[in-house]
Amino acid sequence: MMTPEQKAAIAKIPHYLDGWQGEKGEKIAALIYCWMAGTASYRDENGIEVTKPTGQQPDKIVEAAREDPAAWEAARMLVARLAEHEEPIPPSLLKFTAALMRDKWPKPTGGRPKHKNLARDLRIANAVYMLNSTGIQLSQNDVTIGAKSAFNLVAMYSNLSPAAVRTIWRKIGPHVIESSTKGPFYFHEEPLRLEL
Secondary structure, three states, X not given: OOOHHHHHHHHHHHHHHOOOOHHHHHHXXXXXXXXXXXXXXXXXXXXXXXXXXXXXXXXXXXXXXXXXXXXXXXXXXXXXXXXXXXXOOOHHHHHHHXXXXXXXXXXXXXXXXXXXXXXXXXXXXXHHHHHHOOOOOOOOOOOOOXXXXXXXXXXXXXXXXHHHHHHHHHHHHHHHHHXXXXXXXXXXXXOEEEOO
């Protein structure tokens, strides 16, 4: 039997899955790419938690920047932020910057931008996390067969299979779990700032 909190969480699924297309989706994707390159958090003078990119693990973002316009923009923002703060710029980002300055690394165009999938996946993972935090199991097993699972519920609203939702959770879930203590900054205006 579902608790009132679980029923309310299920009713919120469409809200969590809304808004992953277009410019907002690219912004979300750029923030995730910056997170993937490494971050550090601290509280500013007003007590607001600020997460700043460190660029300590830039290889994924640089690799994605070859095909994904959001990753390309994120790599540029990350290099600019590191340079402005006179912080070390990792070799792969330096090579990206040199190629960019020589017009050898144009912004990717054409095809379906990967950021659309990344932004969608982030929304899906947040919906799974929200359901799981109310006590709804992630998936079904022999004991819970017939019970509603987070993967099945999100799949119903996203037109994906439960297996696809599980794959997305495995990829993006760690980020969602990490950000849960700070609040998912891509859904709120103020609680957390990504300093670029």
